[in-house]
Amino acid sequence: MGKSTGFMEYEREESVERSTHSRVKDWNEYTAPFSDETLKRQGARCMDCGIPFCHTGIEINGQASGCPINNLIPEWNDLVYRGKWQEALERLEKTNNFPEFTGRVCPAPCEGACTVAISDPAVAIKNIEKAIIDKGFENGWIQPRIPQKRTEKKIAIVGSGPAGLASADELNQAGHSVTIFERSNRPGGLLMYGIPNMKLEKDIVERRINLLRQEGIDFITNTEVGKDISPEELQEQYDSVILCTGAQKQRDLSIEGRDAKGIHLAMDYLTASTKNLLDEDMQKDEYINVEGKDVIVIGGGDTGADCVATALRQDCNSVVQFGKHPKQPTTRPEDNMWPEPPNVFTLEYAYKEAAETKGEDPRQYSIQTTKFVADENGHLQELHTVQTEKVWDDKGFYSYREIPGTEMVWPVQHVMIAIGFEGPEQPLLKHFGVDTTSRGCVDAEYGNYTTNLEGVFAAGDARRGQSLIVWAINEGREVAREVDQYLMGSTVLPG
Template sequence: MGKATGFLEFERAPIADRDPIERLKDWEETHEHPDYEKVQQQGARCMDCGTPYCHTGMELSNMASGCPINNLIPEFNDLVYRGRWHDAYLRLAKTNNFPEFTGRVCPAPCEGSCVLGVIEPPVTIKNIEQSIIDRAWDEGWVKPTAPEELTGKKVAVVGSGPAGLSAADQLNQAGHLVTVYERADRIGGLLMYGIPNMKLQKEIVNRRVDLMREEGVTFQTNTEIGKDISSKQLLDDFDAVVLCCGATKPRDLPIEGRELGNIRFAMEFLTPNTKELWDVREEKSKEFTELAKDKNVVIIGGGDTGTDCVGTSLRHGCKSVTQLEIMPKPPEERADNNPWPEWPKTYKVDYGQEEAAAVQGADPRQYLVSSSKFEGDENGNVKAVHVHDIEWTNENGRFIPKKVEGSDRVIEAELVLLAMGFLGPENTIVEELELEQDARTNVKAEYGKFTTSIDKVFAAGDMRRGQSLIVWAINEGRAVARECDRFLMGTTKLP
């Protein structure tokens, strides 16, 4: 695959990022537009490695290793290298409903398990994937494809995030009449309101939704199941119901002062920001609130959501931004207990931290830090966070955080954002249908079957597996569509 000696001749060269200071002036994507000739050269680095771990989609040490949707990566790398871009698109479309999303926001576990990565920086698989689909849209290769024959079966898909959209896309191609219900005012779920514009422009989401609409999928926004329409009504109106509602219940931090004003969950900050921004762009509103402007912002929690809070706060014009992480700083290189092809748990600087460093002179993250108290001002708003350092100690086989004595300090903060992950799905539909849940409060449905405790109700994505990656959501959306189709028709041709 690729050029036999390509990995020896060409160094890894990802698509360039825009200058951090310049991109902070707008809400456009952080990357430059792909240079297709350079991307073609990067495809040459793909080795004829015999056993391509990049597309295996395994789970090792509870992390993805390789592509969970089993993209045929060596094949499309080779096609790109040979200039056969249209064939590369067709190959990519066999396994991935939405490569324009994964090519931008997936953390690329495929690259973490790239065989070349054992000795050299891995192939730029994620960039190649994005470039293939971007060129396909540019060239007009992406066209609506309506199902050849309709079955007359009606399926309701609840939730329009990546799991719901991929399930709807597959079920529609199988010929079923699919209606997607979304409680927000725009389709996309996590893709629309959970991921900021600088990582995923919303025109890209809308473009794909419009294509699905042309293919026959019906979308209904501003409709919350369990409130606007009862869950049981769906069971009466549809032949099957697929729940892809996500894991949207945020993890809280119940310490002293939590009731103070301007302490918000991350999504209470990110979602309104994107909505207002797009209301203004679409001339539905003139209001755009820069909540973090001139404030010292403290973000508690790491991960992608924490990074998005950093980047958004900087674009608001915050006075400063600090990000607190309770875990230790990752090593620069793989640790001995984190061998290839596991996901490399190494130190990375994402776009938000890079922008903060450009403005403030240093990475905003502080590691091994725990918060003990929020301090308020005379108006009942937060003005500071009391923190201390911790060390992780092993007690009877369990690692617990232990305070480092004498490390107490106070960080000024007029806005605190909690980005500590999510606990599971919200309860409205679960309680109304009396769905069985697992120990983590996720809807109980066996992977590969996706059937819940209620007849003709399926569950997939984060609602079933807990907070996870976009590629796992697409994996489950495609898989639940296959099993739903089998339930409706007795057999299935869906992959």
């Protein structure tokens, strides 16, 4: 695949990024496209490895290794190298319903499992994927696929995130009539409101939604199941129901002073920011504006990084991000060997922006927040911390121990809590009466996705807990296959 000696002849080239000082002044995508010649070179780096681990899609120590939707990566790398873009698009669409999303926001477990990455930088798979789908739209190769034949089966999907959209796309192509219920005012779930515009511009999400509409899928927005329509009505009106509600119950921080004004859950902050961009009639008291303020983000993951980037675009005075883990090494440690995802230090887009506009990387490591302090009017004014160290016991378990004498006081007016999600929101699941696991997720086995209720299925984060978009697409495709089998006695879908 590619050029047989390409991985030895060509270096990996990273995404072209707009100037940090200019891009923090707008909300547009921060990357710029590669040239066709650059993409050809990057495709040439895909080596003719005997077993391409890049598309295996397995889990190692709880992390994805290789592509969970089994993208035919070596095939389309080779086609890009040869300039056969339309054929590359055909290969890509065989496994991935939404490459324009994964090519922008997926953490690319495929690259961690790339054979070249054993000793050299991986093939630029994610950038090639994005280029293929973008060229497909630019050249008009992607057109509505109207099913030629319709069954009489009706399916309701609750939730319009990537799992719901993927299952809807597959079932619609199988000829079923699909309706997606979304409680927000726009479809897309976290694609629309959870991922900021500079990583995924919303006209890209709306372009796909409009395409799905043209293909025959119905979207009903501003409708909350259990409030505006009952689970019983769905089960009566539809032949099958799929729960793809996500895992949006945010994890909070219960410490002294938590009730101070100015402390926000990360997704509330990001959602309000995006809604403010999209909805001119949004109530301004819903908008969280940190202009001129000192901001601290608690939580070291991608959501925290998105909060950093958002605060910079709102022209905050300062921004710091706290993480409980130590700083990662620059090379793979011995207990993190290929093809596991590399747990190494990287300088992501938000951190580059902060470093260049505010003078330093905003991340603080091995730090724990101990309390918040408000002023006499209840507004947040201080945050107290202590440094910690990871301590292992004789059974191989670790805990964090505070280091005496490392206490600090930070001036702050806004805090964003980005420490993850606890699982799906429970009211809807209780309304339906589906069984749940000890983690609060829908109890449905991976691979068949059936719940304890006849004709009710579950997929995506609602079933597996907080995870990657690419896993949501994987489960959306697979649950569609199972629903098709349930309704028709056999299935035409690949899953």
